[in-house]
């Protein structure tokens with residue numbers, strides 16, 4: 001049981017860090033509402049561009065705005 005907790009304690013920061021780097025490397029992801037590749041002009045989530053900022057990137061943008 002203790003080994004599982006230790007494993008999680010090691011894995012969680014690694015996963016979080018890799019996700020942050022992933023978001024920084026490609027902040028724009030494909031819109032999930034109008035399917036990958038397909039552009040929907042009436043899509044509200046991406047304004048018809050077919051691309052959406054990732055959740056991590058949105059949080060980063062909000063945090064940066066908040067600190068100003």
Ligand SMILES: [Zn+2]
Pocket residue numbers: 031032033034040043044045046047048049050051
């Ligand atoms: Zn969309």
